[in-house]
Amino acid sequence: MITRLLVANRGEIARRVFATCRALGVQTVAVHSDADADAPFVADADHAVRLPGNTPAETYLRVEGILDAARRAGADAVHPGYGFLAENAEFAAAVTDAGLTWVGPPAKAIAAMGDKMEAKALLAEAGVPMLPTWTDPDEITDFPVLVKASAGGGGRGMRVVRDAADLAEAVASARREAAAAFGDGTVFIERYVERGRHVEVQIFGDSHGTVVALGVRDCSIQRRHQKIVEEAPGVLPPAVRERLHDAAVAAGRAVDYVGAGTVEFLLTPDGDIFFLEMNTRLQVEHPVTELTTGLDLVRLQLLVAEGEPLPERATDPHWMRGHAIEVRLCAEDPAQGFRPATGTLHRFSIPGVNCEFGNLQRPGLRLDSGVVNGSVVSVHYDSMLAKVIAWAPTRTEAARALAGVLARAELHGVATNRDLLVRILRSPEFAAVDIDTGFLDRHSEVFEPLLPADQLPLVALAAALASAAGRRASAPVLAGLPSGWRNVPAFPQVARFTGPDGNEIEVRYRLDRAGRLADWSTSPAASGLATSAATSVSGSDPTRGGIAGHTTSDRGSPAVALVEATPQRVVLDVDGVRRAFRVHRVGSAVFVDGPDGAASLAELPRFPLPTAALAAGSLLAPLPGAVTRVHVRVGQRVSAGDLLLTLEAMKLEHPVLAPADGVVAELPVPAGGQVDTGAVLAVVNPEEAQS
Template structure:
């Protein structure tokens, strides 16, 4: 039996495996890069071993370092988690050669499925349906097609190409991204199916010859070909479900599969489906399968690794419905640009448990309050899962918990996820992999623009209350009290769309005498930004705002006789406001700002730390708006830097291979009107 398990991974998947180990009495060992030294998964392990460095290539991808860590800690088994070395046949073989128990499929099965072209040929012989596939781009005459990385998964290296003009660059870019993520830049090309659904089957095999399908998941809501919403069971006709399960089991039997695996299919609108790939590991989205089957898949992995037979002989019936969302540190409105910083608060209401099968709301998180989100690893912060007796109930519960969550300090995709869940088409299960491309409305923030001044007012009132609470002299006087109360207090913030100025005056009882904002509330579709009644307000527009109560963390406003509660959290000059309609992140501006260095017009700044991988233009070159200038790599993804307008490249201060910090000047493009 396994006595001490090393998890060769990080973040929430390490915490997930540790949770099951605790219930089974198995000791745990974490390995960690320097950047993860204070991470929650390190603190939760019984022992931890440092991997010197920060980048994956220096740490989590070093087989010899991980095996040495297992030796130092006295581990007798290794669990690879997902990502990094999880689907590396060389790693699996090295673990078993070292006399350790490998918690995963045999190296032979990993190798067979790791070469995706060879896997297609093998499984086609087993009767699994396939898409037309090419390795030579010159052979392609029909579009659209999809460029894919042969090694790894997670959407990295994938590109949809709709005409021949962009094919060569897409192949080259996919190779670079795949090499950076998986150490293998091999790519292939297959036909792209419009309006296809991504449906996958969870299979499990044991060393006694059993291979069982444990149900399917629909993972069609994707960005950059990476899943962000997953659910089980998929909404499918019974005959399609039966055929999918049979094809997945056939794939597992073809490679004598042992352990947890996922066979992924593309389901066409006709009901036909085609093999995409087989992931020889535990999937990110495995909690939804656990929720509807009641099975702990990590426990099954450990039992199978110990040589035990599977405790289930057939597909268990699905109990209710489960939906999972991936909460990521990124800005969907900026092309899903990854975000970095300190997560000042991470709180989701109503969570029933985490990391093990749970009814209700389950949170599997790699972060806690105060966690630092850096550039070295994937942007996923957590997975939130809702189980309910019906799909509609699960959707509503998950959207509600997400909307009420307090996520402060780092931009996230929370608002996008809530809007997807609350959309009519998602509610009707009318989904496919192009969902986000057709639904621009889901990219809008939850907080309407006309409510932002109220959030800023709440922030200003809470800050004033905090100052009065900390006052050592005349603390009992209301904030801003004056003998001649003619002048309002003024607070300025930087919000998502620019500066917001709030002016307010309190009366001698501490009530809100009047207030206004710039831009005014009226400019956002309401009447006046004032506490005084207006002449004949339009229907639905607030005419009065009254202050009910205020503390430094909570402000209650009465807006047109409707009470609204705002939760306010201040960290330095940053103020985070969570209200009934959405959240706002504001930065308070100093009353007397210091002079700062002026950035040259036309400067393109690095949105986050990273490395310039390629420079596509030269100084003096004329470029068109939207033309690719250079490529920045961060969080294991490539981010294009495009010309903002027609002009001439004036400066390229960072060469290919150069490292940059947030705010660094990457290029300067002088406009046609300003040819300096």
């Protein structure tokens, strides 16, 4: 019987395993890098052991370091989580050789499925349908194809190639990324299916010869070949579902599978299914299976590892209930090619959560989070912050509830993909199950921020009023005076912000001696609300419940009245409709959450200090990382969009492209060089500057 379990992982998966251990009375051990010393998963554990260093290679990928931590902490079992060493057969064997219980499939099964080419050959013999596959790029004559890493998953090392001229570089790039992520740069190539759906079957096996299928998940909506929206059950014809179940169970039986695993398939528009890969671990998206089956998959993992048979509930074919949808909330900017974001998460608040890391007893929301208020998102690991999961009797209800809670969440301090997720869930195509792995490529509209551009002036006004209220609240004298009180009341107050798009927005407003909003404007102008034109004051309107001081511009903009202004909350009346804005200030950063969306602003100082000017055409590092390759030389003429260099950060490669036609003037960082955020990577003199 397992009494003390070490989780050889980090973040939300470690917290997820610890939650089940607490319920079962099993003590827990965390291992952590220096960067993770204050992370929530470390605080959740009964015991914690430091792994010196920060990078995965120094810490979570060091087999001997983890085994030493298990010995020092007195652990008698190891759970690998997912990622890192979870699908490393040598690690599984080392754990068992050390006399510890391995909470996962046998090393032999991991090895069989770990090499994807060998896995394809083995499962083809078992009758599982396969896509055409190549290992030699010279054999490929028909496109498009997909380059894939043989040793790992999660979308790393994957490249779609539509032209023979791009194949060599795609293979080389995929090899580099796979080697960095998994320590193995082997790749292979498959036929790429347009408009295919990514579906997968959760399987479970025990040491008594039972292998069962626990339903189909649809994971088709992906970015950079990584899943971001997952749901169960997948909306499929019954005959297709049955074929998927049969093929997945056949795959499990072919390798005498024990424990939790996932068999992934590509579903073509014609209804054909093809094997993609088998993940010999618990998946990121396992919560949707838990919520639709009522099973705790981590509990099953522990029972099976102890030699117990699967309980009858897990082998019952009539277990499905309702519908569950999960989204991966990530620190990244979708509008910038999903560029990862780093920094301090000043506020992380998801309203309406019914449970964390567990099963819901009624319709509601589950949160599996690796972060809390104040967590630091570092450059060393992937960008996922949390998984938010909704369960409801129907798919429509689950999607609506999940979109609503995400839209109301307060996520302050780093860029996230929240707006993208909400727009996906609310899109007509998602509602109609018109989804496939190319969904984001076809629907550029879902990349638009939730906050309409014409609402930004109201957000900026709310930020200015909240900041003024904060100054009055902290004033050492005469704090009771209305903010902005003047002997000459016609003189306006001015606040300047950097907006979400990086452009400056100036807010001018004037309060009367009773603290009511007399007039306001923003510059540069934004259509539909305030303008830089003069505004005329409108008096009290008894039809508006006594709200006074609303204004209307001479261009017919909506009338706006101030109802309430505190440092944390501003309520405005806009044409008779009240809108409440929640405001959170950290230093000069102002985070505003309103009914139509959220925005992050930076208040600019009235008297800014002089700064050194950057050379025209400077390209700056968006986040800390390492320059892995430099593709051009100083003096070379380049065209807009040409690849200049490649930056590796947060386990992914990020291309740095020429912004315009010109000549490369400087390349200050050589290949292999480390850079911080804002460092100059290259300088490209624009074409017109060469004359």
